[in-house]
Amino acid sequence: MPELRYNIISREWVVIATERAKRPKDFIRAKKEEKVLPEYKENCPFCPGNEKMTPAETFRLGDEKAWRVRSVYNLYGALSSQEKLERKNLGITISMSGFGNHEVIIEHPRHNTLIALMSDQEVQDIIRTYQQRYRVIQKISGIEAIIIFKNHGPGAGTSLEHPHSQLIATPIVPPQIRSRIERAIDYFDLTGKCIFCQTLQEELKAGVRIVLETDKFVSFLPYAGAAPFLMWIFPKRHSPSFSEINEEETRDLARNLKSTLQKLYYGLDNPDFNYTIRSIPVREKGTEYFHWYISIIPRLSQPAGFELGSGMFINTALPEEGAEFLRQVKGA
């Protein structure tokens, strides 16, 4: 029986289309010729020795010649802090200058690795770099929100092979984020509870959608996930901003993120995916109602006219089955 499920956090209705449902194994893409990547590529701007091919470095872990992680400005930045912040409002045409920030985080010197295959220490370095950039950029006057994200594979919007993430800082609170905050406030006003803490507590109790629980983090498939194998990683400690994670959490997040991505890598044969860190807008701190988290979105289905025309989603995989499948996937 098909079923509509409501995602109380994202405010989305999702059709769980059991009539066209697929088994978890059906999502493994047709085996294409796997391209074997080299450890180093002469013309890759992110490979060691080619540091001059990137725009200015903003941060580095390790030595200049033996770095572990680097962040640099994006060569074709969508937004730039060199722009003056200006607004125009002329009737139906409301615009702003492209003020903001856009950086690339080069996750590893090696061209042919992946978070799923790195050591815990290496993943910690990436998370520390995310946090350092977040903390510095949130101080820039005029920045309202910071979105850290990763695109893995062409189906997720990148053609660059070298492992990297991105950070875009915007001069406005994106409406989608504003809408989720409003929803969280409604819930808090109604119940006195954080909607994320409550969801985590109920998910842990139900157990059926949990993928991995570590000391400080839990990864799970949300009840009304908009896409097959869509996962959330929630911190157990209530905290509105990613910038506030402590040392112990950094170590545990590295473990959880790596293991969760390993389950995708081994279970679904290295699918294309995006992840994004959802954090409170930078000027709003210490709230009781918002809770930062990570969304991982494997790109195994294509939103079509119905999704574009309604904002609803059709998910052809039952979250409970997806979670059970991923729980059983073993790492390297």
Added chain:
Amino acid sequence: MPELRYNIISREWVVIATERAKRPKDFIRAKKEEKVLPEYKENCPFCPGNEKMTPAETFRLGDEKAWRVRSVYNLYGALSSQEKLERKNLGITISMSGFGNHEVIIEHPRHNTLIALMSDQEVQDIIRTYQQRYRVIQKISGIEAIIIFKNHGPGAGTSLEHPHSQLIATPIVPPQIRSRIERAIDYFDLTGKCIFCQTLQEELKAGVRIVLETDKFVSFLPYAGAAPFLMWIFPKRHSPSFSEINEEETRDLARNLKSTLQKLYYGLDNPDFNYTIRSIPVREKGTEYFHWYISIIPRLSQPAGFELGSGMFINTALPEEGAEFLRQVKGA
């Protein structure tokens, strides 16, 4: 200079990324081997003679043996009116039974045609079928919204070659539609005007984003379009529901839709695209603030982590340049 633009109708902020901007011609996909489709395909359930391969017919234009357009239930319907409408609300898990409707509109007997290549009369038949299904289905008790849409090409979410559209009727007002209505009400309360009528009037005055004006309809690239060559077709007459178009409008819409799709077909070499008809929820009629329209979304770019994490979009094509390019494309 990059610029942020606000779409007052969709409430989206869009980054017009001029730093990474492409010229209109750059969006023509790399010439792949064009598959030449046959007029008839023995195993295609939508081809004439194979009527028994589809689920039950719901409507037909023409004779049983010589039909022009047919609508049938979707073989793997996402929703079904055979389901009983039931709601469950158990804390964080809110769900409904899969009550609704899902039909396929087979646009033409010929396997290898497209709206861009049909006669005006044939396109009118499709629009008449849309309207007939809309009018019948909106009377079903429990149906709240009807989304008519088309997926053209694999990048737009379909692998079926035979020209077809779909209709999904939902037992709830999708949150995205509710949000646009709220926005339209705000604007109406503030100005006493329909936000769509006002936008159309200002777009016609500015002229720079108009693609095609016919007697009753105008197609244009919205000021803050979320994707390259995203177009809207607005009816000139204020009317909240697609179900209310009259005979003259049906004829003119066929002309406008066909010519607009022709411009995509010839100008950008038959790109994958979706379109969707945005209409007011079926129980809300005769309002002053909402105005139905069609969105056409060519699938020339891939939303990635930033889009998923913020609800904002990066558009690498300037709408004004896209409109100028399409205005100059001549039909067959």
